[in-house]
Amino acid sequence: MSYDALLWLSFGGPEGPADVRPFLENVTRGRGVPPERLDEVEKHYLHFGGVSPINELNRSAIAAVEPLLEMPIYFGNRNWHPMVEDTLAEMKAAGVKRALVFPTSAYGGYSACRQYDEDILRARTAVGEGAPELVKLRQFFDHPLFVDSFADAVRAAAEGLTEYRLVFTAHSIPLSADKAAGPPEEGGGRYSRQVAEAARLVAGKLGVADYDVVWQSRSGPPQIPWLEPDIVDHVEELAGKGVPAVVVCPIGFVSDHLEVVWDLDTEAREKAEELGVGFARAATPNGDPRFAQLVAELVAEHTSGVQPRKLSDFTSAGCTVNGELCAPMCCEPARRPQRPQTSS
Incomplete structure (x- = not known):
C-alpha cells in the first residue's frame, strides 16, 4: 500500500513563559487536577525559562529522519502548537490522502498509546470530509x-x-x-x-x-x-x-x-x-542516528513489507487505522474514584 506522508505525533510543550499555564490546562483538562498542582508544575517549566525541550527535540529528530524517507514529514502535537488538528488540515490542503503516524512513545498503555488513537480520531473529526487516512505505527520498546x-x-x-x-x-x-x-x-x-x-x-x-x-x-x-x-x-x-x-x-x-x-x-x-x-x-x-533509522524501519514495515525486528515475544501492538483500537477494551483510561456524596 502506498502512503503520501508521515505524521510525527507527540505530546507538545510550551515554548515561552506565556505558554506554560495554557499548555498545562490542555494537558490536565477534565482530570480534576487542582490549581495548586498546576502552580507547582508551572514552576518546573519556568525554572527553564518556560521552554520545554520537547518541540525542538522533535524538530531535530524529524530533520534526521527526513533524508531516510521518500515522503514528507508533518509535525503535530496533542497539547500544544503545532496542534495535530491544524497539522492534519495542512496535510489535507497539500493533497495527502493516506499517511503513516509515528507516535513518540515506545510503549503501550493509555497515555503512551491509546490516547494517540484518540488524537488521530479527534483530528480527523475536526478536519471532516477528505481527512487523510491515518495508520499508526507499532510500539517499538523491543526494537x-x-x-x-x-x-x-x-x-x-x-x-x-x-x-x-x-x-x-x-x-x-x-x-x-x-x-x-x-x-x-x-x-x-x-x-x-x-x-x-x-x-x-x-x-x-x-x-x-x-x-x-x-x-x-x-x-x-x-x-x-x-x-x-x-x-x-x-x-x-x-x-x-x-x-x-x-x-x-x-x-x-x-x-x-x-x-x-x-x-x-x-x-x-x-x-x-x-x-x-x-x-x-x-x-x-x-539524538542517536539509530533512532532515525528505527523510525525508517517502522515505516518500511508498511511501505516495503519489511519484517518487524523485535527482541521479545511481546505482540507487535499499537498499530491502528484511523484511531481504531488494536484490540477491544485495550489500554482503557483509569477511572477516577467518585467523590463521596455529601448531604445538603
Missing part, C-alpha cells in the same frame, strides 16, 4: 536499535565508574491505569511489563544481571496508588545500603524533555549529591 542505543548510552554514562547500581526509570502511572493497559485476555499491565522487558533487554546487552526498575513523575493525589518506588526515594534507599553511585537510564523516554531534565537531572541528582552518592544519567535515544 534492537532502541535497545542498542540505550545500552551504549549507559556505557557512556558509566565511564570512569568502578562500582555503581544500574537503575531504569519510566513515567509512573496509577496502578488502575496499568491494570487496564492491554486486552483483558492479557490480564493488564502491558505498560509496566513492556518497561520491565525493555530494561531486561538493555541490561542483557550490558551483561548486567542485577539492576532496578523504578518510576518517576508521579502527579496524582496521595490516596491513589501509583507504580512505585519513586526514583528519588530509591536513591535514598540505595544510599542507606552504601551504594557509591547510580547510573540512571530513562528507559521510558525517547528524548530529554521536561520529566527527564527536571525529575532526573534536577531532583534525583540533587538528592544523590545531598547523600554523597555519585550520579550519572544515560542519554535518551532521539
Whole structure:
C-alpha cells in the first residue's frame, strides 16, 4: 500500500513563559487536577525559562529522519502548537490522502498509546470530509536499535565508574491505569511489563544481571496508588545500603524533555549529591542516528513489507487505522474514584 506522508505525533510543550499555564490546562483538562498542582508544575517549566525541550527535540529528530524517507514529514502535537488538528488540515490542503503516524512513545498503555488513537480520531473529526487516512505505527520498546542505543548510552554514562547500581526509570502511572493497559485476555499491565522487558533487554546487552526498575513523575493525589518506588526515594534507599553511585537510564523516554531534565537531572541528582552518592544519567535515544533509522524501519514495515525486528515475544501492538483500537477494551483510561456524596 502506498502512503503520501508521515505524521510525527507527540505530546507538545510550551515554548515561552506565556505558554506554560495554557499548555498545562490542555494537558490536565477534565482530570480534576487542582490549581495548586498546576502552580507547582508551572514552576518546573519556568525554572527553564518556560521552554520545554520537547518541540525542538522533535524538530531535530524529524530533520534526521527526513533524508531516510521518500515522503514528507508533518509535525503535530496533542497539547500544544503545532496542534495535530491544524497539522492534519495542512496535510489535507497539500493533497495527502493516506499517511503513516509515528507516535513518540515506545510503549503501550493509555497515555503512551491509546490516547494517540484518540488524537488521530479527534483530528480527523475536526478536519471532516477528505481527512487523510491515518495508520499508526507499532510500539517499538523491543526494537534492537532502541535497545542498542540505550545500552551504549549507559556505557557512556558509566565511564570512569568502578562500582555503581544500574537503575531504569519510566513515567509512573496509577496502578488502575496499568491494570487496564492491554486486552483483558492479557490480564493488564502491558505498560509496566513492556518497561520491565525493555530494561531486561538493555541490561542483557550490558551483561548486567542485577539492576532496578523504578518510576518517576508521579502527579496524582496521595490516596491513589501509583507504580512505585519513586526514583528519588530509591536513591535514598540505595544510599542507606552504601551504594557509591547510580547510573540512571530513562528507559521510558525517547528524548530529554521536561520529566527527564527536571525529575532526573534536577531532583534525583540533587538528592544523590545531598547523600554523597555519585550520579550519572544515560542519554535518551532521539539524538542517536539509530533512532532515525528505527523510525525508517517502522515505516518500511508498511511501505516495503519489511519484517518487524523485535527482541521479545511481546505482540507487535499499537498499530491502528484511523484511531481504531488494536484490540477491544485495550489500554482503557483509569477511572477516577467518585467523590463521596455529601448531604445538603
